[in-house]
Amino acid sequence: MAPSGVWDAMNNFEFTTLIGLGSVAAGFLGALTGLGGGVVIVPMLVLLFGVDIRYAAGASLVSVIATSSGAAAAYVKEGYSNVRIGMFLEVATTTGALSGAFLAARLSSSIISIVFGLVLLHSAYLSFRARHSQSEAGSPDPLAVFLKMDASYPTPSGPEQYHVRAVPLGFGLMVVAGAISGILGIGSGAFKVLALDRAMHIPFKVATTTSNFMIGVTAAASAGVYLHRGYIDPGLAMPVMIGVLLGSLLGVRSLVRSNTVLLRLIFTAVIVFLATEMIYNGFTGGL
Amino acid sequence: MAKSKGSWTDKQMDSIIASILQGGVVLAALVVLTGGGLYLFRYGSALPDFRVFRGEPSDLRNLAGIIADAVLFRSRGIMQMGLILLIATPIMRVAFCLFAFLRQRDRLYVLLTLFVLTLLLISLAGGLK
Numbered sequence: 509m510a511p512s513g514v515w516d517a518m519n520n521f522e523f524t525t526l527i528g529l530g531s532v533a534a535g536f537l538g539a540l541t542g543l544g545g546g547v548v549i550v551p552m553l554v555l556l557f558g559v560d561i562r563y564a565a566g567a568s569l570v571s572v573i574a575t576s577s578g579a580a581a582a583y584v585k586e587g588y589s590n591v592r593i594g595m596f597l598e599v600a601t602t603t604g605a606l607s608g609a610f611l612a613a614r615l616s617s618s619i620i621s622i623v624f625g626l627v628l629l630h631s632a633y634l635s636f637r638a639r640h641s642q643s644e645a646g647s648p649d650p651l652a653v654f655l656k657m658d659a660s661y662p663t664p665s666g667p668e669q670y671h672v673r674a675v676p677l678g679f680g681l682m683v684v685a686g687a688i689s690g691i692l693g694i695g696s697g698a699f700k701v702l703a704l705d706r707a708m709h710i711p712f713k714v715a716t717t718t719s720n721f722m723i724g725v726t727a728a729a730s731a732g733v734y735l736h737r738g739y740i741d742p743g744l745a746m747p748v749m750i751g752v753l754l755g756s757l758l759g760v761r762s763l764v765r766s767n768t769v770l771l772r773l774i775f776t777a778v779i780v781f782l783a784t785e786m787i788y789n790g791f792t793g794g795l
Numbered sequence: 796m797a798k799s800k801g802s803w804t805d806k807q808m809d810s811i812i813a814s815i816l817q818g819g820v821v822l823a824a825l826v827v828l829t830g831g832g833l834y835l836f837r838y839g840s841a842l843p844d845f846r847v848f849r850g851e852p853s854d855l856r857n858l859a860g861i862i863a864d865a866v867l868f869r870s871r872g873i874m875q876m877g878l879i880l881l882i883a884t885p886i887m888r889v890a891f892c893l894f895a896f897l898r899q900r901d902r903l904y905v906l907l908t909l910f911v912l913t914l915l916l917i918s919l920a921g922g923l924k
Contacts (some may be wrong), residue, residue, distance in 0.1 A: 518842075518843065519839065519840045519841060519842055519843070520834075520835065520838050520839050520840070520841050520842070520843050521835055521839035521840065523843040524831075524835060524839075553845075557845070558845075558846050559845040559846070560845060560846065560847060560848035562848045563845050563848060570878055570881060570882070573881050573882060573884065573885060574820055574823070574824070574881055576885070577816040577817070577819060577820045577881075577884050577885060577888075578816075578817070578820045580812070580813050580816040580817065583813075587806060587809065589809065591808060591809070591812075591892065592904065595889075595892055595904060595907055595908055595911065596904075596907055598889070598911045599907055599910055599911055602911050602914045602915065603914070606914060606918060606923055609918075609923075610923065655903070656901075656904075721812075724816070724884070724885035724888070725885045725886075725888070725889060725911065725915070727885070728882050728883075728884075728885040728886055728915055728918075728919075729914055729915055729918050730918070731882045731918075731919075732882065732915070732917075732918030732919035732920070732921070732923070733918055733923055735856060735857075735878075735879075735882070735919075735921075736856050736857065736921040737850065737856070738849075738850030738851035738852075738855075738856050739850075739851075740851065740855075740875070740878060741845065741851055741855075742827075742830065742834075742855065742871045742872075742874035742875040742878060743834060743838075743843070743871060743874070744845055745827075745874070745878055746827050746828075746830070746831040746834070746874050747831075749824070749827060749878070749881070750824060750827065750828065750831070753820070753824060
């Protein structure tokens with residue numbers, strides 16, 4: 509049900525303005541809920557504006573790099589992120605991202621649309637699961653010690669030590685996270701946090717900030733492939749990048765004041781709706 | 796971790812990384828906005844065409860072409876240049892980490908970082924399509 513008619517009459521100026529405004533909203537909600545703006549950018553462009561999914565993925569991927577890098581300053585002040593965990597796992601995410609970007613060119617738009625819908629549903633489900641966040645004491649994992657991953661993070665009662673676990677499982681999950689990012693043009697932050705928090709038992713705050721660091725590098729790996737394949741259109745990427753960046757900065761600022769439970773509920777409802785549409789369109793070939 | 800002289804603490808590394816990322820994003824956004832303003836001024840009343848995938852013209856797909864277009868003050872080239880600066884921002888961060896691990900004489904992490912940096916540069920240079 510790709511819309512037509514209405515959009516045919518629109519010129520570049522109107523198109524850019526509307527996409528810019530939509531991207532501000534996506535970035536804002538993405539930052540408030542912690543799901544990132546990327547997950548709604550692609551469905552918005554494809555379903556609402558009738559953009560081809562390859563151009564949509566290119567513009568989304570670029571906006572992912574912008575928000576990830578833009579948010580870093582706020583995180584660094586807190587001193588949570590772990591450079592070594594991030595760098596080690598980036599070996600996995602960049603390898604996965606390049607394989608994903610390679611695969612993206614060989615999959616039909618319908619398949620990509622269905623995969624996108626399923627990943628959306630999964631991230632909606634994740635956003636409602638309780639955080640793990642419990643860093644239990646215990647003997648350190650020899651592999652994590654060898655990789656110098658164990659560290660401490662600031663808490664109200666002083667720095668607290670944590671031990672990283674299940675390094676091979678975490679590495680494997682990061683290859684998958686990278687591949688999803690490369691196929692769909694999203695940051696797959698929810699999945700990365702899941703791997704860091706649940707599988708590797710990294711404290712939640714450290715997991716989210718380290719994931720944010722990794723998202724930018726992962727996206728940069730696929731972005732090169734996307735660029736050379738002609739997926740990145742500057743006229744489309746411009747309002748998306750600027751819009752999502754503005755929206756996410758506003759979202760991070762207002763994070764403390766707003767009713768995030770209600771917003772999360774609304775955002776999740778939107779995501780479930782978009783996911784269903786993407787899957788439906790994939791099956792009917794209506795893209 | 797032993798702090799030999801000349802090597803940064805993890806906290807100093809964090810703050811340098813933050814400056815690289817922030818600076819890169821701000822610079823990229825300014826270039827994209829400059830190109831975007833010019834683009835809308837010149838082609839604002841033209842009709843958009845994203846419905847059917849054709850792929851970008853070859854000059855907007857590689858670094859040399861994008862730089863050439865930007866120098867000629869073509870609006871799409873300038874925007875694409877801004878996007879290249881954005882893609883380069885996390886790559887700069889990885890390059891900085893390589894430098895930092897070298898100073899810490901952390902051979903394992905130098906190798907890991909070198910691997911990531913190589914993948915990123917090959918991808919950006921168009922070695923993998």
